Amino acid sequence: MIDYDFIIVGSGAGGLSAALHASEHGNVAIITKRGTLDSNSNWAQGGIACVTSEEDSIEQHVSDTLIAGAGLCNEAAVRTIVTEGPDRIAELVKWGVDFDQREASDGHLEFDLTREGGHSQRRVLHAADATGRELTEKLLAAVRERPNITIYENHFAIDLITTAKLGFVTEDRVLGLYVLNESTHEVETFRSDRIVLSTGGCGRVYLYTTNPRVATGDGVAMAWRAGASIANMEFIQFHPTCLYHPQKRSFLITEAMRGEGARLIDNKGNEFMHKYDPRGSLAPRDIVARAIDSEIKRTGGPCVYLDISHRPAEFILSHFPNIYKACLEVDIDITKQSIPVVPAAHYQCGGVVTDVNGATRIRGLCAVGEVGCTGLHGANRLASNSLLECLVISHRAVDHMLRKMPIGKEAEQTYTLPPWQSGEAVDNDELVVIYHNWDEIRRLMWDYVSILRTTKRLQRAAARLRNLKREVQEFYWNFRITSELLELRNLVETASLIVECAIRRHESRGLHFTLDYPEKDLVREPADTVVRRY
Template sequence: MPSRLSADVLVIGTGAAGLTLALSLPRHLNIYLICKGKLGSGSTAWAQGGVAGVLDQVDSVDDHVSDTLTAGGGLCEPKAVRHTVERSTAAIQWLIDQGVPFTHEDGSDVDYHLTREGGHSHRRIIHAADATGRAISETLVERVQQRANIHVLEDHVAVDLITRRKALPGQDDPNRCLGAYVLDKSRDRVITVGARATVLASGGASKVYLFTSNPDGATGDGIAMAWRAGCRVVNMEFNQFHPTCLYHPKAKSFLISEAVRGEGGRLILPDGQRFMPRFDDRGELAPRDVVARAIDHEMKRLGADHLYLDISHKPADFIRNHFPTIYERCLSYGIDMTREPIPVVPAAHYTCGGIRTDVQARTDLDGLYAAGECAYTGLHGANRLASNSLLECIVYAQAAAEHILSEALPEPDADRLPLWDESRVSDSDEKVVISHNWDEIRRFMWDYVGIVRTDKRLERARRRVQLLKQEIQEYYANFRITADLLELRNLAVVAELIIESALSRKESRGLHYTLTYPTQQETAEITVLSPLN
């Protein structure tokens, strides 16, 4: 492969947002997709629940908007919420047209089965059994592989965005994103990819925490790169902890879908007692932040490592038919969910904040778009309503594609862009620094910046992350880059953004709960951080 590539559109990330964007662009455009691992290995494939949308006659756009605003704790941007929900039916129809095998009602080839999850007032979640994300990912991957104009670079990691101001100084033209430097892991070299338009669809940052439901690649790369390139980030303090991850020494990051609670699953203590009604009238169907805090509270009160989710009172055939993936995975660990409760623990699940974008997915930097979990669109506010995330991926990826097509894009500057310079670095003989710092960040983020926070804990985390960032930057400047170093560098950036955002919020709201300021202020304001560069 050459050391320099030229694209009409460069898409960093191959989850639902990245794949949708590539498929929404015409075949005459030359598109490059950057994939950290193998195609289809991102967070989308791990999503179990489904896609929320207005699909039933008893439901309405207004009801879906209202539920989203309520879950968002007063911080959703109503324009963005309505923009998204109004496009939900068309977005889901697009997925159906692509061939996503959503589950039908028993005995019907036309009507789709809709489930209900916490915070929703209606059954409006279309799903493919309990592996919706995998079904969407596999379908879109197959479509992408049929397109000759879409080139997938597997096992490639984006290093940094290329901006005109830094790459081509001295020009009078306004600053613009011109592409990205990308590490080819298999050949251990950095290539320069020039692009007329660049899209960040790189997912969230939940790997910054010790326990997470996300795959290993969720290291906040896009957020960190956009921040370094001069883009604002918003609401980074709002990190959603999924209440129910499988608790087992051999189970890594396996989520027990909220749909289990939606279909009657009960959260219980080790003695079998239900506890959610003591915390919220909605019980197990309360929003995720309420449920996660309740579980965290009971675990600390009892000194327990985990609690339980029980749906064994439902017929065994019902459980196996509705949750085949969860049933088989639990069974592989010796847990029969048709007969016994599932051990569960909260885990970092979703990054509600991210790169500031508008309804066309544009960022602060011309030529740069963001879609999916790395972006802040205004849809989620202080908490994400269940199953709105996959919907957001589709709607805003399509919006970015529409805007890219409407623009008179400049010719790519690939031939003029500087190549990656490794003339002043050497191979590292201290790789233990990377693994140690990686573990340290994730542990202090879990201990000090987790489900329940205090200013004292946040200040401790701030001091540690500032020292680590200096150490990481010194390492980055002196040694050849690796995928692990890039992810560590990005983790440190997003950790600091989360900490600074959390310290700036002098209240408890949504997913941000602090014992220092346990009440909610009357005025709701988003948290906006602006880079100095």
């Protein structure tokens, strides 16, 4: 049994910042199923939305967030996260994060802020078009300097261990987790009273996504199996502009490009967004994604186009160097040509239900970042609010756990966790079945549960997912576990939660648009779609 004061599952921005804060109070383990930099955070291009300009205000940022959230945001959570953002930005600068700056009119340097869809002001801090990489690399460098933080790469968290699972008649609290060491192929038992899930989202549930390979809904599935509540999983954000090219299927074209004047056009070069929203190409993502989907179906073409070639080449190269390089690799010169784009699954606005401290209904278990549902995003996330949430909630989560579960209590030493039991499981010699099921889940989710939905499509998805869950469960109990099997198990669980939440919402709101209920339900107060295990 491997014992730590804090265990962080995931190595994105939320996990790394939580580890840094926790290391000031005790020893910390970071468990990540691949390499440390394999995360959604590391892929983030746009930036961090935060009020740092005198021309901006907390009230404006709060208002923009509430409008984007389509009536489902928790205003208290929004206000807390937006208000505490500047302190977390100052902390990032202290840790060496190098945001782009410019010379102000009086000669001093200030943040070079950009604007994205749904924002009324320029408030997005960025490091060119690779903000996530700059952020995670600097956080990781700070983590490696802390001797009391241990990083376990290629360790796959299987399941949480709680008092309820062990049969104790007491308040349900987290005690540890089982982890597959992919180097030894053995399952190890980790013990802690304070566990932070920072596992990111579930974009790989869909056939087309901007997310990295690791985004398979692991944290949501683990928390659900442990008894945590899940909410608002029907609100999957489809990023409007993913590069349409067979060699770069998951390459995102940041929304900041539209903030700097890029225009969405059809195959004849005509702008079309003003037909759908007076804000044009800077409308919130749900509106833009549906508009693109509609244009593709109307014209019969495979994509639409994003054009920034009217801006000076020097400007494009300085602001979007990585996008320029990536597009040039597939023979698209964005200083002269438009970029073919399509929507793709990007971000889950729902997740494990938490308060504004990241605390779940299981004592000692917190969820931070995309895996959690604080109420910040409501029915549609405002661009670049995600990294802000990671930083604020990770800090608050550690403080909360220290208050509720002080380090050094004698009670912490009273639980001995049982080792993992493999029983009569044998090695699996039919990996093709796992790969087939993986592909089937992603295709049915894209066909039945994507940008436009119907009740019939959702019911078909639910029926097939029930069968797939039975098949996967049989595999799980009969064969020795592998990372491929664990990801499939989490994928089918998360997909089922998305479909269940979508079936329960009899209206169209934010990112959830159904042809059977095309209007908002204005009779009842909007409410979260909460799913609980009993």
